[in-house]
Amino acid sequence: MNTKSKPFIVSVTSGKGGVGKTFITTNLAATLARQGKKVLVADCDLGLANIDIMLGINPELNLKDVVFGNMHLRDVIIPTKGGFDLIPASSGVREMAQLLFEKIQIIKDMLLDIEGYDLILLDTGAGIAEVVLQFNLLANQNIVVINKELTSLTDAYAMVKVMYQVFGRQSFSIIANNVPDEKNGLSIFKNIDSISRRFLGFPLNYLGHVLQDEAVGKSVLKQEIAVMSFPRSRIANNFSQISRAVLDLKKA
Amino acid sequence: MKPLKKTVQSSPEVTFTAASHKHLQNILKKVKPKSGKLLSKKDQPEIFIILTADIPAEKRTELLKSKKGITLNPEDNLLKRLLELEKENRHLKSLSQTDELTGFYNKRFLNKQLKIEITRTKRTGQPFCLMFIDLDNFKSINDTFGHAKGDEFLINVCHLICEKIRPTDFACRYGGDEFVIIMPATFLLDGISIAQRWHNLIVQVAAQMEVNVSSSIGIDEFDVSCTLKAEEFLDKVDKELYNAKNTGKNKVSYPGERLKANKAEEKFVTPAEKDALYKGSAPLKQKRK
Numbered sequence: 001m002n003t004k005s006k007p008f009i010v011s012v013t014s015g016k017g018g019v020g021k022t023f024i025t026t027n028l029a030a031t032l033a034r035q036g037k038k039v040l041v042a043d044c045d046l047g048l049a050n051i052d053i054m055l056g057i058n059p060e061l062n063l064k065d066v067v068f069g070n071m072h073l074r075d076v077i078i079p080t081k082g083g084f085d086l087i088p089a090s091s092g093v094r095e096m097a098q099l100l101f102e103k104i105q106i107i108k109d110m111l112l113d114i115e116g117y118d119l120i121l122l123d124t125g126a127g128i129a130e131v132v133l134q135f136n137l138l139a140n141q142n143i144v145v146i147n148k149e150l151t152s153l154t155d156a157y158a159m160v161k162v163m164y165q166v167f168g169r170q171s172f173s174i175i176a177n178n179v180p181d182e183k184n185g186l187s188i189f190k191n192i193d194s195i196s197r198r199f200l201g202f203p204l205n206y207l208g209h210v211l212q213d214e215a216v217g218k219s220v221l222k223q224e225i226a227v228m229s230f231p232r233s234r235i236a237n238n239f240s241q242i243s244r245a246v247l248d249l250k251k252a
Numbered sequence: 253m254k255p256l257k258k259t260v261q262s263s264p265e266v267t268f269t270a271a272s273h274k275h276l277q278n279i280l281k282k283v284k285p286k287s288g289k290l291l292s293k294k295d296q297p298e299i300f301i302i303l304t305a306d307i308p309a310e311k312r313t314e315l316l317k318s319k320k321g322i323t324l325n326p327e328d329n330l331l332k333r334l335l336e337l338e339k340e341n342r343h344l345k346s347l348s349q350t351d352e353l354t355g356f357y358n359k360r361f362l363n364k365q366l367k368i369e370i371t372r373t374k375r376t377g378q379p380f381c382l383m384f385i386d387l388d389n390f391k392s393i394n395d396t397f398g399h400a401k402g403d404e405f406l407i408n409v410c411h412l413i414c415e416k417i418r419p420t421d422f423a424c425r426y427g428g429d430e431f432v433i434i435m436p437a438t439f440l441l442d443g444i445s446i447a448q449r450w451h452n453l454i455v456q457v458a459a460q461m462e463v464n465v466s467s468s469i470g471i472d473e474f475d476v477s478c479t480l481k482a483e484e485f486l487d488k489v490d491k492e493l494y495n496a497k498n499t500g501k502n503k504v505s506y507p508g509e510r511l512k513a514n515k516a517e518e519k520f521v522t523p524a525e526k527d528a529l530y531k532g533s534a535p536l537k538q539k540r541k
């Protein structure tokens with residue numbers, strides 16, 4: 001573990017909403033934490049933040065106090081039952097969804113300043129909004145979550161294309177979520193990968209898949225983290241594989 | 253020019269215009285007219301006129317031969333006509349479409365083309381993009397290395413842009429170190445990547461010439477729903493440039509809200525890409541059946 005060096009920042013993004021970004025962020029964070037990594041999760045879905053709800057906590061301070069008060073990001077960090085730390089955001093605050101460019105810059109600068117973590121995971125909002133692009137830009141690596149729906153593929157591809165055309169990004173990782181089996185995950189990845197090679201000129205990196213599992217719904221209802229409630233489940237296994245792939249990215 | 257000569261010969265009164273102020277002063281030294289008037293540089297930046305009746309005939313023909321000046325008779329209003337001719341000349345010059353130093357289109361052309369593009373967008377529904385490029389720190393070249401080096405930098409940048417620009421785009425010099433590029437039939441997203449390209453190119457030229465210059469770029473899209481007039485749209489893009497300047501320079505600034513969700517994805521994925529994605533998924537569907 002090397003906490004002195006700068007944390008590896010990974011954003012979890014998608015284009016389309018509801019594909020499982022938040023689910024993947026919290027479960028990946030918990031898996032990495034269990035492996036002994038110091039992990040910080042930042043809820044960057046500024047308009048519709050919900051990690052706090054997913055974890056059943058009610059933090060006193062959140063990103064709003066950083067943006068509109070004079071708190072530092074460090075002051076709002078809280079530990080969670082997942083073994084990782086969290087920067088909560090406030091939900092339903094209109095001003096947060098339409099943050100000025102400068103305000104986003106303030107958050108970005110503070111995030112870059114944070115030390116003492118191996119990884120920082122950013123859970124972004126849906127869509128190709130400026131805020132989302134900015135957080136993706138800040139991250140060392142973008143994980144784009146897709147599922148078997150065609151609209152999730154086109155939206156994920158749009159996200160990759162925009163990040164490439166606007167900021168010159170050429171390195172993206174894909175997680176296929178909510179898939180019936182391993183083969184299905186691989187085939188939807190191959191689809192988007194071949195389109196990226198053909199139209200954008202670079203390949204995508206496959207981190208792996210997460211199976212469709214009713215354990216997910218159950219944990220969500222209980223405000224628990226699936227990989228912790230069901231440590232021997234197939235999806236816990238999926239997350240172990242993905243976490244190894246993420247740590248490989250960090251090393252590279 | 254022929255009628256002018258005729259008049260000169262028929263009259264002792266002579267008006268003279270020379271190519272330059274200095275040239276005229278030299279002539280004045282030579283011919284030493286007893287009476288005459290040299291209009292100051294300030295009054296007439298381009299025409300220098302001397303009214304005199306006593307230029308000797310042989311000097312007069314000499315002057316005529318030198319082709320650097322014209323003699324004429326002010327009595328029949330030729331002076332006035334000459335001034336008008338000069339004015340028209342200047343007008344014609346400004347009517348030309350290109351900037352002499354850089355070879356870019358000039359501001360006059362820009363204003364004309366911008367109106368054309370707005371009409372075109374209204375008719376075809378296809379958006380166009382416009383970017384303002386302003387060099388950061390450009391004055392420092394002129395101050396430390398002189399204007400020649402500054403000009404050289406501008407020429408290098410503009411020639412490279414001319415070489416690489418899409419044949420449908422218009423590059424215009426707006427002012428000293430300000431440029432405007434109009435990109436017809438272009439979505440903001442593509443416009444931004446082109447802006448990024450020019451931004452990088454300027455960085456490269458600066459590195460090659462070992463000067464500390466970069467560029468700030470503001471860009472926006474004019475779409476079919478936009479009701480702004482040409483000047484108002486220019487102002488809007490100029491504000492975007494101002495934003496780039498104000499948030500640290502050396503960057504491309506664009507209106508973020510235009511790239512916002514709202515099924516914006518639809519706009520970014522071309523039919524060909526979408527088609528390929530859908531086709532790629534087709535065998536999948538069959539397998540599931």
Ligand SMILES: Nc1ncnc2c1ncn2[C@@H]1O[C@H](COP(=O)(O)OP(=O)(O)OP(=O)(O)O)[C@@H](O)[C@H]1O
Pocket residue numbers: 014016017018019020021022023024045048124125126177178179210211212213214216217220
């Ligand atoms: N692998 C899975 N198996 C079963 N259900 C899943 C799986 N992944 C996600 N879900 C369900 O999908 C829903 C949406 O997930 P989540 O909130 O993480 O998506 P999101 O991408 O963060 O959404 P938003 O764009 O609104 O932030 C959740 O209710 C979750 O239970």
Ligand SMILES: [Mg+2]
Pocket residue numbers: 021022023045050123124
């Ligand atoms: Mg979410």
